[in-house]
Amino acid sequence: MLSGSLHPEQGTTMSHELKPWSVTASRITYEDRWIRLRSDDCVTAEGTVVAPFHVLDYPDWINVIPLMPDGRILLTREYRHGCGEIILGLVAGGVEPADIEAGDAAMAAARRELREETGHEASSFLKLLTSYPNAANHSNIVTSWLALGVNRTGEPRFDPGEKVDMLFADLGDILADLRSGAVIMQSMHVAALYAAESWLRMHASEGLK
Numbered sequence: 424m425l426s427g428s429l430h431p432e433q434g435t436t437m438s439h440e441l442k443p444w445s446v447t448a449s450r451i452t453y454e455d456r457w458i459r460l461r462s463d464d465c466v467t468a469e470g471t472v473v474a475p476f477h478v479l480d481y482p483d484w485i486n487v488i489p490l491m492p493d494g495r496i497l498l499t500r501e502y503r504h505g506c507g508e509i510i511l512g513l514v515a516g517g518v519e520p521a522d523i524e525a526g527d528a529a530m531a532a533a534r535r536e537l538r539e540e541t542g543h544e545a546s547s548f549l550k551l552l553t554s555y556p557n558a559a560n561h562s563n564i565v566t567s568w569l570a571l572g573v574n575r576t577g578e579p580r581f582d583p584g585e586k587v588d589m590l591f592a593d594l595g596d597i598l599a600d601l602r603s604g605a606v607i608m609q610s611m612h613v614a615a616l617y618a619a620e621s622w623l624r625m626h627a628s629e630g631l632k
Contacts, residue, residue, distance in 0.1 A: 442468040444476075452477075461562075477560060484556065484565040485532045486515040486612055488619045489543055489573040491591060496619070497541060497573070498597070500588040511590070511597075513612045514540050529566040537570055540587055542579045546572025551618040556611055567615035569622065594620055 444465040453460040458481060464474035489497040499512045516536040518528045525531035530548050537543055549569040556565050581587060598620060600606040601613055608616075 440468065444468075444473065448474075479557075479561050481556075481561060481563040482517040482519070483529065483532075483563045484515065484517055484611075485529050485536065485568065486513040486565065486615050487533045487537050487548075487568045487570050488513055488551075488615060489537060489541070489545065489570040490619075490623075491573055494593075495591045496594050496597070497543065498590045498592055499540060500590055501586060511606055511608055513615060515612070516540075530568070533566070533568045533570070537573075538577070539580045539582075541589055542575055542577045543570075543573050544576045545570035549622070551615055551622060554611065554614060565611050567611070567618060569619050594623070 444467050446463050446465055448464040450462050451459060452462045458479060461478045461480050462475040463478060464472070465476050466472055491497060497514070499514060500509060501512065502509050503512075514533075514537050516532060516539075518532045519535075522528045522531040522535065529550075533548055534545070537545060547570075549571060551567040551569050553564055553566045555561065556563060579587065579589075594616065597606065598616060601608065601616070
């Protein structure tokens, strides 16, 4: 459903001929605990054959922006092998089967990842936005959360091979560094930070911690 605020370019009309592709065959070409590669043979509405088209079937993801009592946010810093760099990021991870069993899978995953990666708990989680990481060839969604009432309750519990530093920063300073290019982060994390900044600005009078 399109928002009423969206309008086509002047002098044009919206196409009502956009239709999903038909899938004539589908197979799993690779799968392990982290990823599943699905290869589909597709046909567009106009009859064009697109085969194979590869889709990455990841679990749904979450990321969390913990808001500390002093108004700063908690960030992570870790090595990311895809870009080969040590970068800033958010508490993040994938939805696991146990999270699904807990009911609200995305919130359960957010609570678990915050505890595992940082040793912190939160009294509440505010959903900032839900988005597609890459709608072109990823099947999953990512839900971004603002964690409120955050406090340290224990030690992090890292997965094998995982090592994460915790840093605290002013949200405005991080956004300024992103705009200047001094800091580069995952695009999903950047979107979450801007969503958090917008929400906090609208609720500034409430004194949230």
